[in-house]
Amino acid sequence: MTVLLFILGVLLVAVGIAASIALHEVGHLVPAKLFKVRVTQYMVGFGKTIWSRRRGETEYGFKAIPLGGYVSMIGMYPPAKDQAGQAGSVRRSSTGMFQQLAEDARSAAAEQLRPGDENRVFYKLPVWKRIIIMLGGPFMNLVIGTVLLGVVLVGFGTAQPTATVSEVYKCVVPASQQARTGQQDCLPSDPVAPATAAGIRPGDKIVSFGGRPVTDWYELTGWIREAAGRKTTVVIERNGTTITTTITPIRSERPVLNAENQPVLDAAGKPVTEQAGFVGMGPTTALVPEPGSAVLPAVGENLQSIAGVVLNLPQRVADVAQAAFSDEPRDPNGPISVVGVGRIAGEISAMEEVPLQARIASLIGLVGSLNLALCVFNLIPLLPLDGGHVAGALWEAIRRRAARLLRRPDPGPVDIAKLLPLTYVVAALLMGMGALLIYADIVKPVNIFG
Structure with a gap:
């Protein structure tokens, strides 16, 4: 499965990319036709043509390599100027490879012109x-x-944290120690996390903290950080039942958060820390429409x-x-x-x-x-x-x-x-x-x- x-997933995004390429070329095609430029081809992809159909003066189709697309318009290259500086036919002589490339491109572009195209070329x-x-x-x-x-x-x-608890930590590990050693498991010397001591479990919904109703997880986090060392009443909802308990946030080394609730980094790219209240629990996330x-x-x-x-x-x-x-x-x-x-x-x-x-x-x-x-x-x-x-x-x-x-x-x-x-x-x-x-x-x- x-x-x-x-x-x-790969196929869905591949279709999305192909549609995006096709619409990108439509963005060129529509104004070109609106301004009366003759468009000879509208193609999605490069290489060998695998399907095409002509409608009016334009050939529409798909090519074998779906890594782009193009709209071919006549008159992308203006004619060369003769020695007098007036627009004229393509010169027959060349003084180098680069000049020859330009003249070959002009010649190929000129071959696309038909009677009546004089005012339908792109460069005009x-x-x-x-x-x-x-x-x-x-x-x-x-x-x-x-x-x-x-x-x-x-x-x-967008995925935003809710007031429902997804995980409860067993112990408290200082942020700097965790970053330095990568410690994930609890050691005998680590203090028990206050959320565990208070009996909070995954799936519990935090209803209020210190008598204040909880509607935003980030706001709750701010209250917890400010309540370090203070016993605080917490009301939770578990399986439809309301439970009241107390919790004492422990003062621990935690990352400093900015206005977007993201860790503040120092010049070396490391998180800046401070002493703040911590209880050791994480929220579930849910999609909240913006x-x-x-x-x-x-x-x-x-x-x-x-x-x-x-x-x-x-x-x-x-x-x-x-x-x-x-x-x-x-x-x-x-x-x-x-x-x-x-x-x-x-x-x-x-x-x-x-x-x-x-x-x-x-x-x-x-x-x-x-x-x-x-x-x-x-x-x-x-x-x-x-x-x-x-x-x-x-x-x-x-x-x-x-x-x-x-x-x-x-x-x-x-x-x-x-x-x-x-x-x-x-x-x-x-x-x-x-x-x-x-x-x-x-x-x-x-x-x-x-």
């Missing part, structure tokens, strides 16, 4: 229209990611985290390579491949001890986060990524604006065909990075579940 659930569009077309794909991923995270937060909720107003801040935090990874991508990839070929562990917050995403999806699906609702929410959230990652990654201002085309269009606008201000001739469209050598280098680096991440996800997978 576990194996079948693992496979099901106003800059703002070209930017809309190229941003359509990342924008679609942003919309998908926002909707899916909204479904998770509002429809399912309000709609929580969606956009959550998306913003996700985008900020992804942008941090992208901005430090060379170092992150180097760290992955070092971990893959050594005994060092992988950074769980580093980049992963589709293989790693599939593995995580399978592990989530196979966790039979986790409620089905929580697993479904996690899978939806995984696809949503992946869409946000695709959005940010595609905005990198390098060809062949969408951000590279946007950067080229913006540079053209700046050049033409400067020429008008300086009363100089219009420099014409930016010839991105001249950047093909750089494009090939970037594409090769992306393929190499993908191969490295796939290898690392096989031999040294990310462990996010402990």
Whole structure:
């Protein structure tokens, strides 16, 4: 059963990724057709075509390698300029390999032109229209990611601690000692945990503490930390019966918590501790729906985290390579491949001890986060990524604006065909990075579940 659930999780996320790729390309296709650019192909995948059908002037289909997609528009490369600086036919001579690459690309693009296409080529569009077309794909991923995270937060909720006890510790181990020695079992010298001494059991619901009703576990934790050494009345509910007992939180070394109830770390990355009350019990968690107003801040935090990874991508990839070929562990917050995403999806699906609702929410959230990652990654201002085309269009606008201000001739469209050598280098680096991440996800997978 576990194996079948693992496979099901992988398949579900694979379908989600394929749908995300297809919709990303729709984000380019729709504005391109709206602006009357002739689109010759809409393809999901690369390599050999396994199915296609022509509708109107566009061929729609799927290719064998489902690791991306593309929309083919005519006129991506403007014609070369002759020696007089006017747009003309492609030159027949070449002074080097790079020039020949550009001319070959222009020739291939020119072969797609048909009578009547003169005003339907991409490069003749106003800059703002070209930017809309190229941003359509990342924008679609942003919309998908926002909707899916909204479904998770509002429809399912986030895992939050409840007032019901999940575990009761037998003894009290200082936080620094536990971090230093990794001690998990009780020693004869360790004091008995106050929750155990008070008779609290897993499954008990804490109704009140010191006469104050308990509605929030974090609030209860704050009361316990403040009540060190003081005998306090606790009301619990067990199997429908109300029980009153007393508990005396012991003063122990505990981590300092921030406003988000997360441990505060020092400059060395170690938890900061303080003396505070402790009783030795942990809460159960449950999915609590969030309000709609929580969606956009959550998306913003996700985008900020992804942008941090992208901005430090060379170092992150180097760290992955070092971990893959050594005994060092992988950074769980580093980049992963589709293989790693599939593995995580399978592990989530196979966790039979986790409620089905929580697993479904996690899978939806995984696809949503992946869409946000695709959005940010595609905005990198390098060809062949969408951000590279946007950067080229913006540079053209700046050049033409400067020429008008300086009363100089219009420099014409930016010839991105001249950047093909750089494009090939970037594409090769992306393929190499993908191969490295796939290898690392096989031999040294990310462990996010402990």
